[in-house]
Amino acid sequence: MTVANGMKAVLMLCALACLGACATGPADPSRGPSENYAADSLLGEALPSSDVREMARAFLAAMESGAAGARFDWRGPASFGWVKPGALILGNVKASPYDRPEYPAGLYLDDALETELGLYAVVRDGNVRGGPSTDFQIIDKMRSGDAVEVVGKVVGRPWYLVERDGRIRGYMYETLLRKGPGFELELAGGPTRRPVQCRRFEQRVSYTGRSDRWDGAACRSNGRWVLVPGNPNKPQKLY
16 A cells, blocks of 8 residues: 555545544534433442433423423333422522522523623613513513512623512613612622523432432533532431
């Protein structure tokens, strides 16, 4: 084989390898144990990969389309359990990574936000909408004098995403709000962040005569549900 032919062969092999990698794409936890959704459990590391696959199917079905509190059972060759999806929660909008407030289904989340804007007062009765435009449905109302926390301002647009009583309510037009008394001199806004769709869940796993029951949260990342850190000081126990 000549040097030129040898180089062509090497280039061909490299091209085939690249095509194979592209065809494979990102790992899909429903097809394999690349994401162990029992990782937060004391039994998680011991589960066989075949059981992890069965659990992943139930977990993804629950998180994608399950009603809050609905039970999704699964059974593998060596273990069994269930998943219950919980409330929708919003990640990446608060300074603390553990602070993920609940939000209403269908809320528009595609815009980047200027975050950490703080306490505001509602200056007149106004509508709260499911997105940053009057084209979006009215999903709540606020009364003059109500206090809200502005979770974020849509970058380049006069709409605020507001929270009240620990829950995201929706978007309000900026003229309906004024910086809360005593907070007028605070700097206007913190880092720009993109909100992340997350969801709480509860799980139970039984394996080798032991069971574990726990709750946690997962968020969408690059089209996949991934576990996110919970409170590191929360105690765990088997029963």
